[in-house]
Amino acid sequence: MANIKSAQKRIRVAEKRQARNKHIKSYTKTAIKKVTVSAGANDGKAKELLLQAIAAIDKAASKGVFHKNTAARKKSKLTKMVNKSAV
Numbered sequence: 001m002a003n004i005k006s007a008q009k010r011i012r013v014a015e016k017r018q019a020r021n022k023h024i025k026s027y028t029k030t031a032i033k034k035v036t037v038s039a040g041a042n043d044g045k046a047k048e049l050l051l052q053a054i055a056a057i058d059k060a061a062s063k064g065v066f067h068k069n070t071a072a073r074k075k076s077k078l079t080k081m082v083n084k085s086a087v
Helices: 005-041 046-063 068-086
Strands: none
Touching: 005 046, 005 068, 046 068
């Protein structure tokens, strides 16, 4: 444990941010997985799940959990997958 007060605060802040980032990343991964499973099963829910996943990805990008290009890549990949399964 750090002895300096500012270092102790940095540790506390880092732990808080790590917990927040982990929660957002987990939520986003779950949303992406739901879309993937739905698109693979060819059921009708894929489009609405895609919208939820895109919202989760955008939120993660706005919070700084994902880089904006990473978010764009993930959204594009999911959209292609859903569109391909709908055909």
